[in-house]
Structures are given as structure tokens and as C-alpha cells.
Amino acid sequence: MTNDRDVVIIGGGFAGLSAAVALAERGYRVTVVEKRSRLGGRATSHVDATTGEVVDNGQHVFLRAYQQTIRFLATIGTLDRLVFQDRLSLELVGPGGALTRLSAWPLPAPLHVAAGLLATRGLSFSDRLAAMAFGWRLWRRGGADTEGLTVDQWMERHAQPASVRERLWRPLALAVLNEDPALAAAAPFANVLVDALFTRAAWSAIGLPRTGLSALYTDASQAFIEHRGGRVLTGQTAAGLTVTRGRVSEVVLSTGERLGASWYVSAVPYINLPELLPSEVQLGHIAFLTSQGLASSPIISMYLWFDRPVLDRPFVGMIGTAWQWAFDRRALLGRSSSDGHIALVMSAAGHFITRSTDELLDLALAELHQLFPASRDARLLHRAVVKEPHATFSPRLGSDTHRPDQRTPLGNLFLAGDWTRTGLPASIEGAVRSGYRCAELIAGGGVGQRGA
Ligand SMILES: Cc1cc2nc3c(=O)[nH]c(=O)nc-3n(C[C@H](O)[C@H](O)[C@H](O)COP(=O)(O)OP(=O)(O)OC[C@H]3O[C@@H](n4cnc5c(N)ncnc54)[C@H](O)[C@@H]3O)c2cc1C
Incomplete structure (x- = not known):
């Protein structure tokens, strides 16, 4: 009945x-x-058969702006398993160890982001001015001018210099949209940026599960x-x-x-x-x-276990490489340990989805060695690759x-x-x-x- x-x-x-x-x-x-x-x-999640550790099908990142998700987790009683930054802070490392760092300032919106963009480490003064002007306009007008534009075209419209795009907007767009900014629509990117940067609790914009x-x-x-x-x-x-x-x-x-x-x-x-x-x-x-x-866009994730820590921060963006983000799983799960366990993420991975695990591993190690010198002496103990060919639809x-x-x-x-x-x-x-x-x-x- x-x-x-x-x-x-x-x-x-x-x-x-x-x-x-x-x-x-x-x-x-x-x-x-x-x-x-x-x-x-x-x-x-699943349990890795070799290490017995729980791994996800790929590292997932949450935003403080995920209001419905936060409500959902609060309802089922697990919100405390998400750890949010005290204040938005993003670090990205490029060739030669060049660091780009964006941090929100403890000021009311939108000054917290405007000041953060103006002070972005690793960008020239004129680049920072351009990034701040873009952020300011985004706050005033949101995505009102995104109609019919890709992310790249939108960036051009706002005169974002190539260095700002490569070192800031492109990595963010890839992570948020799981699509190449040359193909992806600007509107959903604008919506996420506005939510992530300007909603009330934006200082603590990024959250990562500790389980x-x-x-x-x-x-x-x-x-x-x-x-x-x-x-x-x-x-x-x-x-x-x-x-x-x-x-x-x-x-x-x-x-x-x-x-x-x-x-x-x-x-x-x-x-x-x-x-x-x-x-x-x-x-x-x-x-x-x-x-x-609709079409699918893949994500590839790789979990690497080393005999020692290889990252000196919980997570970091990688610029100019095929692998795009690295997460220190020990730090995220709140475990101190003498070994190292990291997760790498590659979004919009269509060009790499048919590569073998060994090819992906070689690429990962070469890129880690290039950007994080501490990894060069580390011994790899184990690796696991998760390919998600239908990770998300492509927001073209x-x-x-x-x-x-x-x-x-x-x-x-x-x-x-x-x-x-x-x-x-x-x-x-x-x-x-x-x-x-x-x-x-x-x-x-x-x-x-x-x-x-
Ligand atoms: C590797 C990876 C990393 C990601 N990172 C992030 C991130 O950092 N932040 C973020 O916000 N999002 C991220 N995403 C996207 C996010 O995971 C998805 O948007 C979200 O999980 C989709 O949830 P869903 O319930 O819509 O679909 P799904 O999770 O796909 O759920 C659909 C379910 O339906 C089941 N199903 C299908 N057919 C049938 C059937 N006939 N009968 C019964 N069951 C059926 C499937 O088995 C599946 O369990 C990531 C995705 C991937 C793959």
C-alpha cells in the first residue's frame, strides 16, 4: 500500500x-x-587494498558558500567533519618555485577581497591592479556581462593580463568548472566566484573534509x-x-x-x-x-604514498603542469606522521584519460620534483589512480x-x-x-x- x-x-x-x-x-x-x-x-570513498587507508574517488573541496550543503551536513550531524580555513588563502606554485598567494584580509566585503587581490603575492603591481579592478567589477555587477562568453573571452573583456590569467584565474576556472577556460562558459564561473568571494562568510572560503x-x-x-x-x-x-x-x-x-x-x-x-x-x-x-x-569531462586523481612528507602545506595549486592541485592527506585528516600521503588532481583531463597508470605516475613524479624539491629524495611506497571519465558534464x-x-x-x-x-x-x-x-x-x- x-x-x-x-x-x-x-x-x-x-x-x-x-x-x-x-x-x-x-x-x-x-x-x-x-x-x-x-x-x-x-x-x-573506498579502502585502498594495499595500505588499508580510506581514499576518496578524488579529493573534493568545499566552499563556505555551499550553503545548502552546509545545511544538509548540519541536518545529518556531520558538519564538524568539514574543516574551513580561518580566512580564504590560496597558494599556487609555478616553475622555479614561483609562488602566487591570494589571501582575504580581515575587512568587510568587498574590501577583504579587493585588498587581498591588490596584495597578491607573486604578481606585478600592474597585474594586481588589474586583478583588483576585475574583482571590484565582479562585486558590483556579478556575472551580468558573461552572456555568450567563454571564460577566456570574459577575461579578455576585463583586460586581465596573461600572467594573472595563468597564475590565478585559469587554475581556479579549471578547478571550479572542470573544463578548459577556452571552452567553458563564463556565467557559472562568475556565479561561483561571486558566491565564494563575496557572500558573508567568505573569509573562510575553502573547506576540506577531515574524513x-x-x-x-x-x-x-x-x-x-x-x-x-x-x-x-x-x-x-x-x-x-x-x-x-x-x-x-x-x-x-x-x-x-x-x-x-x-x-x-x-x-x-x-x-x-x-x-x-x-x-x-x-x-x-x-x-x-x-x-x-551535454558532454562529459573527466577528472583523474592520483594518491601517492612516500616514506616522508613531500608537501609543506595542506594543499597547493600547481601552475604550468598537467597535474593541477596537490593535497597533503595526512594534514587534512589531522594525522601527524613520518611518512607522506598526497592526492593529486587533474581536471578537464580529456587529453590524459587514456594514458596508462605508469605514464600518469611518471608525469606526476616529474612535476612534483620540478615544483617541490623535497619530493626528490622521497621514496615512493605505493600509488593508486582513480579515473572518472564522466566526472562532470562539460559546462561549455x-x-x-x-x-x-x-x-x-x-x-x-x-x-x-x-x-x-x-x-x-x-x-x-x-x-x-x-x-x-x-x-x-x-x-x-x-x-x-x-x-x-
Ligand atoms: C574526481 C571528482 C572530483 C570532484 N571534485 C569536486 C569538488 O572538489 N567540489 C565539488 O563541489 N564537486 C566536485 N566534484 C563533483 C561532485 O562530485 C558531483 O557534482 C556530485 O557528487 C554529483 O552528485 P549527484 O548526486 O548529482 O550524482 P552522482 O554522485 O553521480 O549520483 C548518482 C547515483 O545514481 C546511481 N545510479 C545511476 N543509475 C542508476 C540506476 N539505474 N539505478 C540506481 N542507481 C543508479 C549512481 O550509481 C550514482 O551513485 C568532483 C567529481 C569528481 C568525479
């Missing part, structure tokens, strides 16, 4: 779990169906849902939705089991959505656009028109996921924002304004 408070949610990543938690909190009886044996989707991702949110979400009478079914694939008279009437699992509910949320990646939809259902733009309009210019609203033409089916229309690039905050939006729409009886 179903009642109007039964909800089936397909997909157990940030989007599905945040929708489930928000609905369970409101008294709905939710069933989460996740095809993998563990929850978390593209933000998950693996599963301990950060999947385990606690499952406990939260089950404690409120819901179910979490892992290792169960939703094979399709049955649609009757314009509404979903059940989800058929690959085992043949059928789950009926009043409301359904698809929180699967865009590449998986068409599998769920019966061919006779003309979801029009959704079916067409998800298969044709025009991709936003292919991102559907959370509402669908089927009155009781909603779409969650980082790829739905959220105004943000594919990110944890976008995923959670979409999950909360679905929960609000369901709680509101399925009607509401379009757009997250």
Missing part, C-alpha cells in the same frame, strides 16, 4: 541523499535505490533516513519507470521487484536517465537533450540550455543531479541544491516556480 507520503528516489549521490534526507525530515517515507554496492556516486567522503555524508544520511522509517537499497538497479496516464506508477528494479510510490525522484547522472524512461514516453526536451546536448558555452528543470512533464517525477538547472557548474552544492528543490516541490504538492 502506498500513500501520498511515499517517495522513491533513484540514485544515492549527494543529490539523491539530500532529497531523501529533506523529505524524511518532513515525515515522508523514502526508499533510496542505488545500483552500486555503496552510496555516494561520484563523491565516495573520507563516506564518513562525511553517506553513512550518516543512511542512518538518518532509516531512523525515520525509510529504506536504502544498495546494489539495486532501477531498470525503468512505468508510466500510466502521464504519471509514474512504479519503478521496476532489475531483479523484477516493483516499487510503487506517490512521488519519484530521479537523481541519476544525465547519461543514465534515458535508460529509466520508457521509449513511448515523449519527455521531449529531456530525452533529447540529455542524450545529445551553451550547455546551460541543455540542463532541464527539476520538474518534468510527468507530474509526480522530479529530476535531481548536478547536471540539472541549478545556475552552478557540476558540483556538490549544485547536486544538493537540486535535491532540496525536488523535496520542496514534492512537499508543495508538485507545483512551484521553475528553476532552482
